[in-house]
Amino acid sequence: MRRKLAAGNWKMNGTTAALEELDALQEVAEGAAEVLICPPSTLIAQAAVRSGKVAIGGQDCHSAASGAHTGDISALMLRDAGATHVILGHSERRADHGESDALVAYKALAAWDAGLTAIVCVGETLEQRESGKTLDVIGKQLAGSLPDDVTASNTVIAYEPVWAIGTGKVPTTDQIAEVHTFMRATLVQRFGNETATGIRLLYGGSVKATNATEIFAVVDVDGALVGGASLKASDFAPIVTALNG
Numbered sequence: 301m302r303r304k305l306a307a308g309n310w311k312m313n314g315t316t317a318a319l320e321e322l323d324a325l326q327e328v329a330e331g332a333a334e335v336l337i338c339p340p341s342t343l344i345a346q347a348a349v350r351s352g353k354v355a356i357g358g359q360d361c362h363s364a365a366s367g368a369h370t371g372d373i374s375a376l377m378l379r380d381a382g383a384t385h386v387i388l389g390h391s392e393r394r395a396d397h398g399e400s401d402a403l404v405a406y407k408a409l410a411a412w413d414a415g416l417t418a419i420v421c422v423g424e425t426l427e428q429r430e431s432g433k434t435l436d437v438i439g440k441q442l443a444g445s446l447p448d449d450v451t452a453s454n455t456v457i458a459y460e461p462v463w464a465i466g467t468g469k470v471p472t473t474d475q476i477a478e479v480h481t482f483m484r485a486t487l488v489q490r491f492g493n494e495t496a497t498g499i500r501l502l503y504g505g506s507v508k509a510t511n512a513t514e515i516f517a518v519v520d521v522d523g524a525l526v527g528g529a530s531l532k533a534s535d536f537a538p539i540v541t542a543l544n545g
């Protein structure tokens with residue numbers, strides 16, 4: 301049985317004052333779903349002290365354990381600061397920093413080595429969807445971004461169509477179902493039934509309290525990766541409640 305996961309990605313938002321939002325999530329984090337907040341790395345250590353029932357994650361890590369990589373952060377540093385998860389291969393990192401599938405796979409290995417759960421993101425652009433390439437793109441990203449030693453506990457997959465991120469545009473439930481069903485089948489083929497059916501598949505892209513219930517009812521959607529609506533507990537808590545059922 302896969303435990304539902306409501307993950308918030310604060311992206312490059314939030315200073316110390318934002319940590320109050322964690323306090324306000326405590327009640328809803330008592331429910332069945334796991335609640336995770338990924339604040340900017342400057343806040344991780346303070347967030348972890350204050351997070352209570354909310355798990356804390358990073359938004360990226362380097363593929364190396366340490367070394368001469370100015371400005372980067374290692375998986376071990378995230379773990380040391382109190383993180384348990386790390387988002388990898390977000391489309392904003394793929395676009396802004398040219399991250400390839402192969403690099404994301406190396407980062408996943410680094411995350412596992414440090415004891416972090418990797419949340420690996422995949423998703424097509426609007427152009428790719430409109431030219432009928434969605435499943436090809438997702439299949440290629442999954443093949444290239446996941447190392448062989450995936451387990452149900454060390455990896456979560458997030459399907460985030462690039463065109464739905466921060467736009468208020470959401471795929472139809474049929475479109476989400478098509479991709480999630482495809483992802484599950486692809487994982488079964490590569491990792492076997494037991495592992496693949498244990499891996500949580502999140503949907504991300506303009507998830508809000510108003511559409512969460514409908515999205516969470518879609519087959520093989522095990523939770524959400526939420527951007528804008530995770531910044532305020534008053535917006536995020538109803539999404540968690542919808543997931544708690």
Ligand SMILES: O=C(CO)COP(=O)(O)O
Nearest residue numbers: 309465466505506527528
């Ligand atoms: O990119 C996302 C989460 O990682 C989704 O962002 P929004 O929820 O703001 O669309």
